[in-house]
Amino acid sequence: LAKTTQPISMDSYEGQEVNITCSHNNIATNDYITWYQQFPSQGPRFIIQGYKTKVTNEVASLFIPADRKSSTLSLPRVSLSDTAVYYCLVGDMIGGFKTIFGAGTRLFVKA
Amino acid sequence: GAVVSQHPSRVICKSGTSVKIECRSLDFQATTMFWYRQFPKQSLMLMATSNEGSKATYEQGVEKDKFLINHASLTLSTLTVTSAHPEDSSFYICSARDRLAGSFYEQYFGPGTRLTVT
Numbered sequence: 526l527a528k529t530t531q532p533i534s535m536d537s538y539e540g541q542e543v544n545i546t547c548s549h550n551n552i553a554t555n556d557y558i559t560w561y562q563q564f565p566s567q568g569p570r571f572i573i574q575g576y577k578t579k580v581t582n583e584v585a586s587l588f589i590p591a592d593r594k595s596s597t598l599s600l601p602r603v604s605l606s607d608t609a610v611y612y613c614l615v616g617d618m619i620g621g622f623k624t625i626f627g628a629g630t631r632l633f634v635k636a
Numbered sequence: 637g638a639v640v641s642q643h644p645s646r647v648i649c650k651s652g653t654s655v656k657i658e659c660r661s662l663d664f665q666a667t668t669m670f671w672y673r674q675f676p677k678q679s680l681m682l683m684a685t686s687n688e689g690s691k692a693t694y695e696q697g698v699e700k701d702k703f704l705i706n707h708a709s710l711t712l713s714t715l716t717v718t719s720a721h722p723e724d725s726s727f728y729i730c731s732a733r734d735r736l737a738g739s740f741y742e743q744y745f746g747p748g749t750r751l752t753v754t
Binding site: 561566567568569570571612623624625626627628629 | 731
């Protein structure tokens with residue numbers, strides 16, 4: 526399983542764009558990158574998933590460079606309700622894998 | 637997206653008793669379910685992986701006789717905490733994985749169960 530490294534915490538202000546980077550130097554060919562969001566006392570919620578280049582959905586964008594050794598989750602114009610822990614996971618979505626969570630990034634959005 | 641439910645959402649029990657937590661996939665069949673526990677301000681820790689109809693695979697350091705997992709059907713997995721102690725108080729989360737036809741796995745998480753042992 527590819528190990529991931531993220532910043533422990535980040536602070537931002539409402540309306541700003543937030544970029545959270547995750548390192549996964551030993552990512553394998555079949556591995557996909559998935560980001561989850563978790564609020565206190567709730568289960569993780571899927572945000573976005575990608576394999577390479579850029580993926581965008583209604584809540585976020587995911588940027589993956591050509592070497593795939595890192596990825597960046599971009600949250601446009603954050604609000605107070607985006608205060609949460611964000612987890613980056615890497616795993617084989619085709620062959621199946623155990624979902625192991627790293628420490629995650631605690632994002633705190635201030636007014 | 638698909639929904640995973642857990643019951644109960646919170647439970648308080650006395651030390652020495654057993655508690656059962658249910659995890660259900662509501663609109664899909666889950667060939668694999670995972671159980672996690674999470675202490676305050678910490679990440680989710682994988683406890684075990686269960687496949688329908690077979691024995692669960694426990695992570696290192698997790699006592700299989702204390703945390704009994706049963707995955708009797710493609711939509712239900714249960715976690716029983718036996719002889720609970722205060723140190724078992726935690727947030728327990730399950731997730732269910734669905735293999736889309738011709739595609740890759742999607743994984744969905746339940747809302748969690750808060751266990752407090754007094």
